[in-house]
Amino acid sequence: MNFVKISRTQRFAGAIENFFSKNRRHLGLVHLGMFGVFIVLIFVPPFLPAPLEHSRVFDNFQLFANSLLWGAWFPLVLLSVVVTGRSWCGLFCPMGAASEWASGRGLGRRVPGWLKSPAAPIVSFVFVTIWAQTLGARDHAQSAAILFGCVMLAAFVCGLVFGRKKRVWCRHACPIGLLLGVYARLGAVDFKPKRFVAGGDRWTEATACPTMIDLKRKSESRHCIECFRCVSPNAKGGLEVQLRRPGAELETIRHHNGNLAEVLFLFISAGVALGGFLWLVLGSYQDFRLWLATEAIKRGWLWVGSPGPSWLMAVFSEEREVFRWVDFLTITGYMAGWIMICTLVLSFTTGVAAWLVRRAGGTGTFHQCFVALGYQVAPVSLVSLVLGLGNGAFINLALLGLSPAFITTVKLLLFVSGAGWSLHLGNRILASFGVRGSSRVGPLLCGAAGSVFLASAWYPALFG
Ligand code: SF4
Ligand code: SF4
Structure with missing residues (x-):
């Protein structure tokens, strides 16, 4: 039997x-x-009724x-x-x-x-x-x-x-x-x-x-x-x-219908998360707003100072938060700027990595290498989204009484784990292209450069 x-x-x-x-x-x-x-x-x-100042x-x-x-x-x-x-x-x-x-x-x-x-x-x-x-x-x-x-x-x-x-x-x-x-695709x-x-x-x-x-x-x-x-x-x-082991599908993404649109989305979503968080905390947002308002006034576009419709922007006069068209344009422009920066930087690091893979004799066209290596951003990009758009989770941790130092450590650990996983993923993807030994160092450094770029952009969220 x-x-x-x-x-x-x-x-x-x-x-x-x-x-x-x-x-x-x-x-x-x-x-x-x-x-x-x-x-x-x-x-x-x-x-x-709206919450009072001391409401919990x-x-x-x-x-x-x-x-x-x-x-x-x-x-x-x-x-x-x-x-x-x-x-x-x-x-x-x-x-x-x-x-x-x-x-x-x-x-x-x-x-x-x-x-x-x-x-x-x-x-x-x-x-x-x-x-x-x-x-x-x-x-x-x-x-x-x-x-x-x-x-x-x-x-x-x-x-x-x-x-x-x-x-x-x-x-x-x-x-x-x-x-x-x-x-x-990372899931178990x-x-x-x-x-x-x-x-x-x-x-x-x-x-x-x-x-x-x-x-x-x-x-x-x-x-x-x-x-x-x-x-x-x-x-x-x-x-x-x-x-399956988390990440297994992306390690062999060549056989799982990987595609350029999805890779671009990974880059874009990291930019959206960054933009959505950073406009609230960076001085460069205020500088951009001031510049836009000054230019508009110079040209006589006074409408930028009036509030927009409440289905498009925050108009809460009782709570003293009234967005004007200048705020709407600045937030949209600032976030679009971060989307572009992230997409360009991550496309560049991925493009150089793909070029190095081809030089090292990796199997596959430049397009295939670019698409597959683009997925190595997934873990670190996911962490970006949790830190940025999921920031409410950390506010909840603070409400539970956890100290700011502890919360910063959690954020840092999350980011480091994401970056480490991205590096590991890059290594496995390179193996799937037949790139061996020291030839992997260059493409891996390019992947790491992408993570370092995101880490430096997230600095105000991690330590601010
Ligand atoms: S493959 Fe389609 S039908 Fe099957 S579980 Fe997934 S969504 Fe549902
Ligand atoms: S989250 Fe979106 S994709 Fe998922 S079930 Fe709901 S509506 Fe559909």
């Missing part, structure tokens, strides 16, 4: 499969519950909701992808579920080319993140309600118009869908076809998968929202859950 040894990891993956395939039918209730929680957290606070998180619902949204939900969802992939999307997210629900009852139109473009989720992410900053969504309940309300409405309308029982929004337009997708959970068909991943509407993955050809995890619909433990076909 043949005994097949099953490892503990496989047994654990099997238990996950069994649990979720048995309980999949209850996911609708989970989504409904989460929908209720989000409605309460987003739409109740604007109708409550646990005695004011506005502060409590804000702390849950920006200090717990956002950073935890970001960090969770490294462990469980896009489990948030498939198991909990009320927005994706609402979009799919609408898609089952809507017009069922074909997904247009512009929406399928790789640029769509990048534009959506950049637009919504900058809008969140100009609205002051992290500080004002009304602004958060406008932002989340509009995004929810857009998800619902997208579902109503496009696709039939699909999540077109989640695959192509959600502002954090691509973000979670790229970092899910993967759904693999039991009968894999080679030839590359494909987009198809003729599939049971809500994010339009051609299941038999699936080799990448970025679009998988872990809905467990394709998993049936006793069937010979379909997909099975596999647990």
Whole structure:
């Protein structure tokens, strides 16, 4: 008799499969519950009195909701992808579920080319993140309600118009869908076809998968929202859950449909996170604002001094925070500047690394080397996002009474771990291109230069 040894990891993956395939039918209730929680957290606070100066998180619902949204939900969802992939999307997210629900009852139109473009989720992410900053969504309940309300409405309308029982929004337009997708490639959970068909991943509407993955050809995890619909433990076909070492997919990204748009997104998202944090703390932002205001006045553009509409920027006269057009233009321009700087610097370091790989006799074209090596930024870029856009988590740690020195140490450890992981990832990617021994030093130094650049840009956040 043949005994097949099953490892503990496989047994654990099997238990996950069994649990979720048995309980999949209850996911609708989970989504409904989460929908209720989000409605309460987003739409109740604007109708409550604003917190007083001495109010604390646990005695004011506005502060409590804000702390849950920006200090717990956002950073935890970001960090969770490294462990469980896009489990948030498939198991909990009320927005994706609402979009799919609408898609089952809507017009069922074909997904247009512009929406399928790789640029769509990048534009959506950049637009919504900058809008969140100009609205002051992290500080004002009304602004958060406008932002989340509009995004929810857009998800619902997208579902109503496009696709039939699909999540077109989640695959192509959600502002954090691509973000979670790229970092899910680092994650420890993967759904693999039991009968894999080679030839590359494909987009198809003729599939049971809500994010339009051609299941038999699936080799990448970025679009998988872990809905467990394709998993049936006793069937010979379909997909099975596999647990892997975090980062394993990116180490061999050549075989997992790596692409330039995603790499550019990694660079851009690091810039967005930096810009979104640094405009609040750097003097150069104030200098830029002053310069812009002076130039505008010189030219007689006095409208820059008047407040804009409250759906576009923070206009809270009672709280003495009124953004004027000059603030809107400065925040947008400053963040766009950081996006450009990050994209240029990281493209340069990656480009030189790719050139060195080719010189060292690495297998693959310059484009393939550039794309693969671009992914080494992923860990450090993820940490950037947690430090910048997930800064609320550190505010929560301070509210829990942890000392500033301890919080700085946590930030520093996070950054150093991200940079170390990026370096390790770079080394493994170089191995996949057949670059050996001392020939790896040059490309690795280029990768390290990218991390050093990000570290120096993050200096005010880490030590400020
Ligand atoms: S892609 Fe966006 S809307 Fe869709 S499930 Fe994920 S977070 Fe929710
Ligand atoms: S691959 Fe399977 S688990 Fe992943 S989104 Fe598609 S149907 Fe759901």
